Amino acid sequence: MEVNPNSQQSAGTQSTSNNLGNIQRPGEYLRHVRLQKKYELADISLALNMPLRTLEALEKDEYTALPEATFIKGYYRTYARHLNVDASMIIQRFDEIYQNDTGFHAEHALNDSPIKIMGKLPGSNSGRNRKWLKRIVVLIVIALLIWVAMLAVQNWSNKKKQEQATANPSNVQVLSLNQDSDMSGDKLEIKISEPTSLSIIDSTGKVLAKGRQTQDLTLNGQTPFQIQLNDAKAVSLNLNGEAISLSPYTVNGKADFRLSR
Numbered sequence: 001m002e003v004n005p006n007s008q009q010s011a012g013t014q015s016t017s018n019n020l021g022n023i024q025r026p027g028e029y030l031r032h033v034r035l036q037k038k039y040e041l042a043d044i045s046l047a048l049n050m051p052l053r054t055l056e057a058l059e060k061d062e063y064t065a066l067p068e069a070t071f072i073k074g075y076y077r078t079y080a081r082h083l084n085v086d087a088s089m090i091i092q093r094f095d096e097i098y099q100n101d102t103g104f105h106a107e108h109a110l111n112d113s114p115i116k117i118m119g120k121l122p123g124s125n126s127g128r129n130r131k132w133l134k135r136i137v138v139l140i141v142i143a144l145l146i147w148v149a150m151l152a153v154q155n156w157s158n159k160k161k162q163e164q165a166t167a168n169p170s171n172v173q174v175l176s177l178n179q180d181s182d183m184s185g186d187k188l189e190i191k192i193s194e195p196t197s198l199s200i201i202d203s204t205g206k207v208l209a210k211g212r213q214t215q216d217l218t219l220n221g222q223t224p225f226q227i228q229l230n231d232a233k234a235v236s237l238n239l240n241g242e243a244i245s246l247s248p249y250t251v252n253g254k255a256d257f258r259l260s261r
Contacts, residue, residue: 232253
């Protein structure tokens, strides 16, 4: 392309006219200015953070290869500002020839633009923000799934423990029932109102009962009995048919005493 011979230059310096002059198309004019200033298109692409193919389409005035007219004007303004030329003349000329090139008014959106990705103005972070938002949502969903899984495992574990406790309600060891002794000795009846731990040993040192108990017991042995109750309120005693008060032997809910007839 030849430089307009009518353009004025001051002594020792080069200046770029803000009038498009004989150059009829905006992209052609910007390319002319760039070549005058000896700028590489790739360097401008980096400086403006604008795709190289967008700049190439702008310089060739290929409007059907670009997004909507509003974005094209934005590109022109950014490019012109970088080259230090007046953008108003470029935009005015663009409005004049855009309809002839595309068949649309400059305010019309090119919905079928083949380079839609170039529709973002330089520096736009909307796409990046959407990506981060999607990642955050995915992380939240994963965290909720992990939390629900942990609750399910915990509930399953608690249910298993309850089933085991129901299947084994008592681990008491009753050692005093001796069928061959003809139920000799003293008779101790124990009524349990709620599960509790106890220990009962007769005077011979025989362990009649020991451990956790949930059901009533009837024991036979020789007095005095050494009795330990973990929860005295949950137990009532009868020795040879006589009710025994546990109040005198209870301290902090527990009872530890010797019982004789």
